[in-house]
């Protein structure tokens with residue numbers, strides 16, 4: 001679940017960038033929400049292949065296979081418009097992306113920090129899983145990292161898999 005058209009359409013920007021394509025449901029919800037440029041990164045070659053088939057012929061959707069910790073910084077260097085980031089790439093128990101870097105969230109936020117635009121909208125899914133015990137950092141650490149990008153970010157929560165499971169950071 002979690003990705004939802006109703007949530008995404010509140011945060012429309014010229015580009016939607018997702019980390020963790022999974023089976024493409026987030027991409028579909030972003031399309032349904034009205035995003036016109038959708039980019040998604042997936043570590044698993046199998047899932048990337050399946051999603052490439054699913055969105056074949058849809059020129060609003062660009063899919064990359066690779067580790068978002070490495071690929072996201074390279075890609076966003078070329079972007080000059082505001083982005084809505086859906087940061088959702090991580091090992092989730094059933095996928096095939098094991099063994100490589102599968103908690104790229106801090107590196108993704110570093111890449112966003114290095115970008116010249118400091119007002120991108122950032123959505124982070126699965127807050128329930130970001131604990132020091134499981135991942136080495138928690139939601140408060142994520143918020144601190146986002147405030148390093150720009151101290152004017154404000155935070156709200158949206159419901160996902162469980163209530164208040166999605167962190168929204170934006171500059172008004």
Ligand SMILES: C[S@@+](CC[C@H](N)C(=O)[O-])C[C@H]1O[C@@H](n2cnc3c(N)ncnc32)[C@H](O)[C@@H]1O
Pocket residue numbers: 001002003018019020021022023024025026027041042043044047066067068069088089090091092095096097101102103104
């Ligand atoms: C929770 S699922 C994503 C769900 C999807 N975003 C949606 O809204 O339907 C997490 C995905 O992240 C992928 N993943 C894990 N580590 C990754 C990494 N370092 N770079 C890119 N994708 C990664 C996994 O293979 C898995 O498909």
